Amino acid sequence: MASWKSRTRSLQVFDTELSADTVEWCPVSSDHNILVCGTYQLQKGTGEEDAAPSRTGRLYLFQFRREGPMTPPLTELQHMDTAAILDLKWCHLQVSERPVLGLAAATGDLQLYTLKETQEGSRRLQALSSLKVGADRLVLSLDWSTGRLDSSDIRVVCSDSAGCISVASLEEGALTVQSQWKAHDFEAWIAAFSYWDTNLVYTGGDDCKLKGWDLRMSPSCPTFTSKRHSMGVCSIHSSPHREHIVATGSYDEHVLLWDGRNMRQPLSDSAMGGGVWRLKWHPTQEHLLLAACMHNDFHILHCQQALESSSETCPTVASYILHNSLAYGADWSRLCLDDPAPCSPLPSTTRPHEPKHPLPGSTGVHLRIQYESPTASFDTSLEDDMGRYIPDSIEPPTPNPAAAPEPPCPDSNAPSMSCLIASCSFYDHMLHVWRWDWTPNVDQ
Template sequence: MGIIFISTANSSSSQRWLTSAAAAQPRYAEQVVMAWKSRTRSLQVFDTELSADTVEWCPVPSSHNILACGTYQLHKGAGEDDATPSRTGRLYLFEFQHDGLTSPPLTELQRIDTAAILDLKWCHVPVSGKALLGMAAATGELQLYSLLDTQEGSRSVQTLSSIEVGAGRLALSLDWSTGRMDSSDIRVVCSDSAGCVSVISLAEGNLTALSQWKAHDFEAWISAFSYWDVQQVYSGGDDCKLKGWDLRVDPSCPTFTSKKHSMGVCSIHSSPHREHILATGSYDEHVLLWDGRNMRQPLSESAMGGGVWRLKWHPTNQHLLLAACMHNDFHILNCQQVLEGGGGACPVAASYILHNSLAYGADWSQLSLDKPASCSPTAAEPKEIDTESRGHLRIQYESPTASFDTSLEDDAGGYIPECVAVAPTAPAAGNALDPEADSPSLSCLLASCSFYDHMLHVWRWDWTPDEAQQLC
């Protein structure tokens, strides 16, 4: 892969955040591959207290600095006679302001205790001048929130509308039909634990059910629109099937059924940049890229080393795909070769490895960042360690209270000093992004969350195609 540097620092006991600015030695992971430099750096970590499973940056231009995070907590029955579990959640709203290195960039604006949240998605376009947030809840409801300005000059969300997709079931996912910024005939597709898919319209702030059908034998983990033809809907279920549906005909008959995934299909995202291109992920630990005109065989199959719970295409760069890989961290795939007809697996352009639990929620921000961040002048010179004897690096969090500490350990439990480097390995052929085809540099802001350690991370990815550039 390349070279990885990691350093850590502790937060104060009264604060639940960690920033590279607050630390004497900033935490970051850095990779150098062939003719380009790629670095992921943690900016802040927030303890969500309940298990975090979904994060979404607002895509509406006036609110690109707004981040929503949803949590899901299962409470088992107190006794043997009480076998029915309860599920609670919390919706967080944050504002990102990266003014410098003296304060954490993420500010909590609001928290709302809710039913357990399975998925969050912002409508891609404003509705009546407002940004709208959809929530798939464990009560079987699709809930809609409106982002408002407060009298104090802040921002908050307020309940706008809700609709029940089915009693005694969990709403598992949702997607808006507005992926290509089309504000006409706004609809939402929602999947649930009974294996059903529902299509719901939005008009004058009200949600109205248009259709619902049985799509899968078990949980329908994911549903999504084709952003190029919103009469086309895709769904994936725990029955290991990926299906397509045409809303203009009888939904009891899918347009296709694929069994190319060997386990439950849990992520689908239509490309907003390339017509017919679809990305899917599964518990089988593979990402498949498809041409929607031929669903018999995928264009590409990439092994990720963990179940692929969420996939997100980059909002402006058509070649980049973000994957949340459950037991194997978060990765950014470079799909350029595949999308240009070259085939093969999509190489990993960058990885974020600082979570210590199931990688569930992940999203790109459209907020503009400054030029690629320079290395901190306080960073220590890295020392190489033997990867054969020390194993991979991992972060361990402990959060018995509102505060948390961080430490680095190897597989044997030994402490690894701050700011160490993993000896580089030979890069795989084709890993480099093409400087001619891509922008000369990228500075991306991202958010990710992990489940059992209830952590939200905000981080940046900097890429520079400079063969002569040296490590800081």
């Protein structure tokens, strides 16, 4: 087996001011360079002791450009104050020839925004419609039925803090509830369509149960109930590449892969070292799974062996560890990154508090990573004593490299890979844009 080199590199950091919990790249081909980020801030009541706390949020719209090594790639196009945002998802298809964004709000509303082009040629989000899911509840997650880019029947499913699931259709820009039912005893953290049969919906709740539902049948009876997770189920994503394959994550710090035809036993069980808040399959590489692991950073799993031979675990081929708070939001971009990254490497084995590798004397220009207001530990981890960023040709030593397992090869049609990823963390209110390079390790 050939040796492969996996490396994550930070491109930019943005301070969202409020606690960041969800990021999404636009999947529509005309706007792959568009990124949104949602925030959630709990404002404690003032005055009377029993005053109800308020929840506020902010929605950010960015555009990603690669104009030069000294230019920040991320440009803020718009931000708007909203109710606290629990989840964001783009519809995978255009609606009336425009991208549409769904927002799960703490006010119990499912809100839709359309992405429009301004007279200046920029982009801007504009409110399209809103649906009240229920009073005195938070909408916690949403998913579109369009994950395979071929659905003519556009629907959205959402889950809420009352344990209920709602399915709505989208016609002429308006949402109409098709069905709503009580699915879980406590918070229904997550709901997701099967992208291969959009009559099937998967849900997970704080009652530690993973359930399946057939929208053609009575919602009083799930098609299955799994108690394989030992804590609340908070992430589910159906594979857009392989029929029946579903990934689930939980507060129990495990990622499980399932074949939907047999929900008694998962195909694999991978311990992540942190509660798995979000899971995202790569948009084109069927074996790659991105996980946001709350107290244990962001990781990329390679699932080929698990899907083909039911191996016990999926190996981690890359990690991004520069966040200093709860790892909540993460998403793959569909943009193609063919040119070398204008930024410094930070291998997954290097923690921000570890000593820096000394730079040899150099007269070259050291490219700086663009950032807004990162924490001190992030700043010093990427600079030498002279304030210069470590160039790509220098790598900090890795501890005991012989002990590291050999990562599997990428898919046969991808001899090397460069992926653009966005992630966000909660209490330090940070949005990071970074890239992951997976290339043959050729001896220098």
